[in-house]
Amino acid sequence: xxxxxxxxxxxxxxxxxxxxxxxxxxxxxxxxxxxxxxxxxxxxxxxxxxxxxxxxxxxxxxxxxxxxxxxxxxxxxxxxxxxxxxxxxxxxxxxxxxxxxxxxxxxxxxxxxxxxxxxxxxxxxxxxxxxxxxxxxxxxxxxxxxxxxxxxxxxxxxxxxxxxxxxxxxxxxxxxxxxxxxxxxxxxxxxxxxxxxxxxxxxxxxxxxxxxxxxxxxxxxxxxxxxxxxxxxxxxxxxxxxxxxxxxxxxxxxxxxxxxxxxxxxxxxxxxxxxxxxxxxxxxxxxxxxxxxxxxxxxxxxxxxxxxxxxxxxxxxxxxxxxxxxxxxxxxxxxxxxxxxxxxxxxxxxxxxxxxxxxxxxxxxxxxxxxxxxxxxxxxxxxxxxxxxxxxxxxxxxxxxxxxxxxxxxxxxxxxxxxxxxxxxxxxxxxxxxxxxxxxxxxxxxxxxxxxxxxxxxxxxxxxxxxxxxxxxxxxxxxxxxxxxxxxxxxxxxxxxxxxxxxxxxxxxxxxxxxxxxxxxxxxxxxxxxxxxxxxxxxxxxxxxxxxxxxxxxxxxxxxxxxxxxxxxxxxxxxxxxxxxxxxxxxxxxxxxxxxxxxxxxxxxxxxxxxxxxxxxxxxxxxxxx
Numbered sequence: 130x131x132x133x134x135x136x137x138x139x140x141x142x143x144x145x146x147x148x149x150x151x152x153x154x155x156x157x158x159x160x161x162x163x164x165x166x167x168x169x170x171x172x173x174x175x176x177x178x179x180x181x182x183x184x185x186x187x188x189x190x191x192x193x194x195x196x197x198x199x200x201x202x203x204x205x206x207x208x209x210x211x212x213x214x215x216x217x218x219x220x221x222x223x224x225x226x227x228x229x230x231x232x233x234x235x236x237x238x239x240x241x242x243x244x245x246x247x248x249x250x251x252x253x254x255x256x257x258x259x260x261x262x263x264x265x266x267x268x269x270x271x272x273x274x275x276x277x278x279x280x281x282x283x284x285x286x287x288x289x290x291x292x293x294x295x296x297x298x299x300x301x302x303x304x305x306x307x308x309x310x311x312x313x314x315x316x317x318x319x320x321x322x323x324x325x326x327x328x329x330x331x332x333x334x335x336x337x338x339x340x341x342x343x344x345x346x347x348x349x350x351x352x353x354x355x356x357x358x359x360x361x362x363x364x365x366x367x368x369x370x371x372x373x374x375x376x377x378x379x380x381x382x383x384x385x386x387x388x389x390x391x392x393x394x395x396x397x398x399x400x401x402x403x404x405x406x407x408x409x410x411x412x413x414x415x416x417x418x419x420x421x422x423x424x425x426x427x428x429x430x431x432x433x434x435x436x437x438x439x440x441x442x443x444x445x446x447x448x449x450x451x452x453x454x455x456x457x458x459x460x461x462x463x464x465x466x467x468x469x470x471x472x473x474x475x476x477x478x479x480x481x482x483x484x485x486x487x488x489x490x491x492x493x494x495x496x497x498x499x500x501x502x503x504x505x506x507x508x509x510x511x512x513x514x515x516x517x518x519x520x521x522x523x524x525x526x527x528x529x530x531x532x533x534x535x536x537x538x539x540x541x542x543x544x545x546x547x548x549x550x551x552x553x554x555x556x557x558x559x560x561x562x563x564x565x566x567x568x569x570x571x572x573x574x575x576x577x578x579x580x581x582x583x584x585x586x587x588x589x590x591x592x593x594x595x596x597x598x599x600x601x602x603x604x605x606x607x608x609x610x611x612x613x614x615x616x617x618x619x620x621x622x623x624x625x626x627x628x629x630x631x632x633x634x635x636x637x638x639x640x641x642x643x644x645x646x647x648x649x650x651x652x653x654x655x656x657x658x659x660x661x662x663x664x665x666x667x668x669x670x671x672x673x674x675x676x677x678x679x680x681x682x683x684x685x686x687x688x689x690x691x692x693x694x695x696x697x698x699x700x701x702x703x704x705x706x707x708x709x710x711x712x713x714x715x716x717x718x719x720x721x722x723x724x725x726x727x728x729x730x731x732x733x734x735x736x737x738x739x740x741x742x743x744x745x746x747x748x749x750x751x752x753x754x755x
Contacts (some may be wrong), residue, residue, distance in 0.1 A: 154265070155695065156702045157391040161696060162384060163605045168373040169381040171204035171344055171418055178371055179349050182413045185394055186233045187352040191403045192598055193353035196428045198586045200416045203344045204232070204684045205378045207338035208311060212287070212324055213331030217278075220285065220311035222341050223379045230341035238262070238283060253279070262335060263323055270294045276307075283309040283335055287318030292690035302649075307336070312377045312691075322731070337436035339395070348415040350427050352595055355400045357408035360724040362713035363605040366410045367714075369393040370417030374411045379693035384698055386417075388707050389610040392559075395417055396710050406719055407605060410595070424609070430592050431599065438589050445586050447478045452579035458484050459572040462565045467553045471544055485544045487571045492544075496537040545629025606641070606727050607675040612710060615683040615705040620662030621645055621676045621712065638674055641726040654709035674727045678710065695727050 166179040175440035186193040200434020209221040225231055244264040249272070259280035265273055267286045276284065286300060302309065313321065357363065369390045390413060397411045414423035454477040458466075470485040483489075507525045509515060515523065539560055542551035556564065612619055621642070642661075649659035660681045687693045717723060 141255065155388070155391070155707070157394065158384070158387050158707075159695065161387045161391060167375075167379060167381045168371065168383050168387075169375070169378040170348065170372055170419065171202035171348060171378065172381070174643075175372060175415075176706050178352070179415070182351050182371060182390075183349070185397070185412075186351050186411070189353055189355070189397065191353050191355055191376055191401075193351070194591060195354065196350040196415075196427060196430050196595065198350075198422075198590045199345055199594075200346050200422060201418060202344050202413065203378055204342050204344045206232070206341045206569075208233075209311075209336055209338070210311075211334045211336065212234060212321075213329065213333070214324075216320070218313060218317045218320060220313060220335070221379050223286070223310040223312055224301050224376050225376055225643065226308075226310075228343070229305040229307050231307060231309050231342065232340040233283070233309045233335060233337050234338045237627065238332060239334045240282060240323055242321065244322055245269075245272070245276055248276060256332045259320045261710060262333060264318070264325065264566055267292055267300070270296070271299050271302075273310075275310055277306065278512045281308070282312070285311045285313055285318075285321070287313055287322065288691070290315060290692075291687065292376075292692040293684050294684075294688045294690055295691045300376055309337075312380075312397070322463050348426075349416045349685040350412060350423055350430075352410060352412040352427075353411040354385050354595070355411065358404050358406050360407045363407040363724055364410060364599055365407050365605050366412060367393060367396060367609045367610070367625045368412045368414060368608070369426070369610045370414050370423060371420050372415050372423075374418035374689060375480070375693070376689055377689050377691050382691065382694045384693050385613045385685075385688070385703075386694045387614055389615070390479075392610055392612070392707050392710055395707075396714060399711075400717055403709075407699045407724060408602060409718070410599070418522060428607075432604065435597070438593060442586065442589055445582050445589065449579055449582035449586065450478045451482065452575045452582055454478070454482060456486055456572050459488070459568045459575065464553055464566050466695065467564075467568075469544065472546065478720065482483075484594055487575070488567060489541065489544050489566060491668065492537050492541045492542065496534060496541075499530050499533050503527060503534075506530075507543070519524040532562075536560055536563070536570070540567075553651060558592060605674070605724070609675075609676050609677045610710075610712075611679040613680045613683045613685050613688070614698055614706060614707060616680050616703060617684060617706065618658055618660040618681050619678060619706065620660040620681050622679055623676060638727055641674075641676075644720060644722055644726045645717060648720055649713060652709070652713045652716050654705065655713065658706055659713065678714070680706075698722065 146704040155220075161178065161181075164181055165172070165174040168175045168178060183195065203225055205222040206265055210215050210220055211217050222231070223471070241261040242264065243258060245256065245258060247266050247269040254399040257279070258276045260282055261280075262283040262285060263273075263276045264287055265276065269286075273281075273284050273286075369392065370386060373381045373386050374385075375381040383387075393411060393413060400409055412427060414427055414735045416426075418678060432607050454475060458470075462646060470488065475482045475484070493741050510520065510523055510527075534723040539551075539556060543553050543556070543564065545551075553561065553564070646661045646749045647657075649655035652659075662681055666735065687697060720726075
């Protein structure tokens, strides 16, 4: 492969690359934080950040796009605690235990409030958590589990000025413990504790305005390709992530990760003005905090083991044909079409589709629900524990259900093979109108399914764009940015997204390891901020040479907490580190030896599997398997 060495003059110029932001300036990070003060995947503020990043990538004028994928996001609700004196204090729901959202049954709870401090044995002797809402310190380790075992109905953790990541992680349990858990800001926690300490009587009321929930959201991985000069056939990926997560999802500032996104955008601005020697792919991924799902989906879309979209496109195309077919079938409500529903079928998607099936299933579903409610009423009446007024009401409801069941049987007879004597014309006017109405409902339902299938097909095609654009080019390096600022020295590690280097991996990047150290010596701040770490690391199997630029020996004490803010950061240190990283990476990528510093070959492609599940609706009377 052709290799071009830069002259010494160009190398000297690269070592003095200008910064867009002044030394000690994090105004670009502040801007990102204002756009999205909380960046968990269920936050609408994260969507504003998505739009901003997309606009920045488009503004370069280079080929750009989005890789879209669905993901499950926890959406915290709203909650408050009302004291008997009328004061109301905001509560912030905690991240769920396993997948259980931890809502209050009915949205309200009323009872005593006790303070168990750190949950020690001495604290437990001061008050009983039985049937009470319990105040506890955030730095109480896992003592809340003991309070729960002793009968606590709700847990309220009192925050500190600066939270600790290890303590925050201990407030989430891997088992689906169904208990409402909340966080209060330090000042609000002091008010609650003062009320308890004052010995005032009366029950507090915890109210949820909106419940916590899981939602299916569309995650976006933005990308832009900056064409290279002499080594355009070599591709270097530069990646940072957009989302953040906290034990209190509604407060997920993620200031440290925002610095990495700002660094990525600074480098993009530089290379928009100064073409790189290798082709650079800048990507800002979502859903990093969900076990690196964003990075996994990016790699699976760009470097799949096989083309996983073939199976997906085939299935979505079948879904579209089936949806269009049924939408057309039920758009025609003429007597002739209704007569055809009874026995006709079609091979529209390569398998037999009964015209009547969607409508038959809906009738069956409604009939099953009515039978169940009828059984409930008969049981209540049989037990004899109802008042005369309730008995009359239940008997009237049972009669109405009997009438509805008769309606369903009559309408289903129009579709049943065993009742060929039944005709649509024989139905009453009311039943005819309902039959036609239910056909229209099915038409609407399948038109919506068709639109969803079309959207998914468009997304699949869009997700392939980057893979097709890079076809024929050699993936040279996958470099992710994950700096934190609890220490001062950064270095490269063999951990990029969820891939590693495996056997022989060290040999792939050994020249780069030597080059990275030598380059750092010539960049301002190198002695202060760069550590030679790469030769001491290992990893797991890799799809391509992959490194992460991260801070050494940093325990990340504020990660996964609401304290991961600029206010709690050593901004001067962070600004200097980000500034050095910008100068250093731009210098390294333009070094004449960089194109030959990594073995130009992938060990393998990224394994991608497509699964299709047939699941029944969470309704015991459903007959549909969507």
